[in-house]
Amino acid sequence: MNITVLNGSPKGKQSVTLQSVNYISKHHPEHIVETLHIGQNIKTLMEDETAFQETLDTIAQSDLVIWATPVYVCLVPAQYKRFIEKIFEEGHADLFKGKYAAIVTTSINFFDNCAVDYLRAICDDLEMNLAGSHAADSYDLLNKEGQTRLQLFASQLFKDIERGSTFGGRVYPLDYSWHVYTAGEATACVKAPDKKILLLQDTHYEGTNLGRMVDRCRKNFDQKVETVTLSELNIKGDCLGCIQCGFDHQCIYDGQDDFIPFSKTTLAEADIIILAGEVKDRWLSSTWKQFFDRSFFQNHIPALKGKQLGLLISGPLTQMTALKATLDAMTEWQGAHVVDTVTDEVEESTFIDARIDTMVRRLADCAQSGYIRPATFVGVAGRKIFRDDVWGRHRFVFQADHAHYEDNGLYDFPHDDAFSLKISQDMIHLTQDPEMRQTVRKMLKKEMVKPHIKVVESVE
Ligand SMILES: Cc1cc2nc3c(=O)[nH]c(=O)nc-3n(C[C@H](O)[C@H](O)[C@H](O)COP(=O)(O)O)c2cc1C
Structure with missing residues (x-):
């Protein structure tokens, strides 16, 4: 069998995830495996058409495509997403149609399910025959149990493919049957005294539904709304996953571009943040993903804590479980408050107007009152995973997090609760x-x- 491995890690051959695929490959020398370092070579793939065509040619020759990727901020890395976007935008989806696919991820199991769901949906959109997914912990390969599980996964995968097994999709194709949203007169009456408001968009949306939504939202505030467009920020590159930021929250791009100063000032100082973006494949754009990935220089610090968030999204959000789930995941563990989400999915423009007005009023109210909805399982479980990871196996790597967690009482282990322990014992x-x-x-x-x-x- 010809297998093409699409390696999403920007670390290329040094990818931890890739070692799981290499392990499978060693146990199955009967298969020919070609690994393409998509994440690491994304710049070339985006700029050099010959290189991109060679990638497509390799995929065309394969019987099985393995999407092998680390989980970065609840999804795949921005580089990998950019590659996926290019496939759709340039009409190469047919190349994948009917091919067997498998997904292999490694992570610390923090919303790795969202990344897998995203890739599943991509496979469905590409009409691939997704034969299985294996979402491992980063260290699973280091123990016998993890190795055995991986071997069993691979054996089953190859057995299924050799039998010509059929697998079903999980999601329906997205329905993009849109109408034009025309905004009514905005009221400009909402005030959030002493609060800083930031509207963040990935690109300019003038002349589109989202452009008009953004405009109405801005005009509804009777005060300054600072608008930042990510594509205009001087961002030198994607997160490279080097984790050098772990020691002191200092990114390797520090001093080289505007992302860090922007994060530490404009973003950090905003009380209300409105995020605007259009659906692109099964998520927002890779520009938005780059923003979230680069924010990782603050590692596992809840940098958005206490902020009131509003989401303006153009596209079929309600049909996209992975997008909604990741946005919730990214914000809830930090103690940020997604006050409202407005989309242009409904037909009546007056309804969208009313929804935007409601969101703006509620953002201002919550910023004044300080109300933050309690975290659900999504936020609570997320915090516990980070707490345990930073305290335990990754303390050495994430020393700055460890200091922050200690200083801010984030090590809230149940075994530290002397009162509860005493009551229980008695x-x-x-x-x-x-x-x-x-x-x-x-x-x-x-x-x-x-x-x-x-x-x-x-x-x-
Ligand atoms: C920028 C960045 C973001 C990450 N985000 C997540 C995450 O959201 N969830 C998770 O479980 N692990 C996350 N991780 C951990 C990686 O998924 C994990 O270390 C993985 O094994 C790295 O694989 P690789 O060596 O193939 O790149 C993140 C790591 C980095 C560097």
């Missing part, structure tokens, strides 16, 4: 007695709600 001891156990069993419901009732009763 109660466990008490309920060893069978009679007492029966009594306490019956009291549980009432006792659990008691303090809550007390709080309600204390309201005057």
Whole structure:
């Protein structure tokens, strides 16, 4: 079998993810494997048509395409996304049609499901026959269990393909049946005194639905809304995954472009941030992804904590689970508040007007009141994964995070909660007695709600 590995890691041959594919390859010398370092060579692939064509030719010859990529900020790296965008934009999707595909990722399992979902959707859009995905922890290959699991995955994958097995898609093609949004008169009446408002867009959208949405949103505020367009910022390049920022939050691009100063001033100082973007394939643009990836210089620090966010999105957001899930994931663990999301999916322009007006009013209200919706599983679980990782196996790499977590009480391990531990210990001891156990069993419901009732009763 001819296998093409599309390596998404900007680290090329030094990719951890790639080692899993190499491991499979070593166990199956009967297959011919060609690895293309997409993430590392993205600049060449975007600029040199011959190089891009050679990549397409290799893919055309293959029986199986393996999407092998690290998870970067809940998705694939921006470089990989740019390659995917080029495939669709230049009409090369047919090349992939009917081919078998597999997905291999490594990560610390922080929303790796979103990255896999994204790639699944891409495979569906390319009409590939996705035979399986293996989302491993970065260190899985280092232990017997991980190695065995990977081998079993590969054996099953090859067996399925040799049998000519058929696999179904997970998502429907996106429905882009759009209408034109025409904005009504904006009211310019909303004020958020003393609050800084930033509108961030990946590119200029004049003359489009999103351009008009952005315009209305801006005009609704009766105060300055600073607008920054990412494509106009001097951003020298994508995140290279070198993690040199781990020691001191200092990016290798520091002093070389405008991204870090922008992050540390305009972005950091904003109270309200409105993000605007158009759907591109199954996410926003790779420019937006570059923004999120480059923000990784602050590693696992909740840099957006306390910020009120509004999302203006043009495109079929409600049909895209991976996009919504990643946006929630990226913001909720940080303690940022996605106040509202407005899209142009509905037909009536007056409804979109009303939605934008509502979002603007709510952003101002929440910025004044300080309300942040409680984190759900998405945010709570995300924080715990980072807490454990920074405290444990990656403390040496992420020394700046470790110091920040210590200084800001982010190491909230349950085993540090002396009060709860003492109560538990006492109660466990008490309920060893069978009679007492029966009594306490019956009291549980009432006792659990008691303090809550007390709080309600204390309201005057
Ligand atoms: C910029 C950056 C962002 C990352 N974002 C995530 C993430 O969102 N979720 C996760 O589980 N791991 C994340 N990781 C960890 C990598 O996915 C992990 O280290 C992976 O094994 C690296 O693979 P590679 O060597 O093939 O690039 C991130 C790493 C970097 C450098």
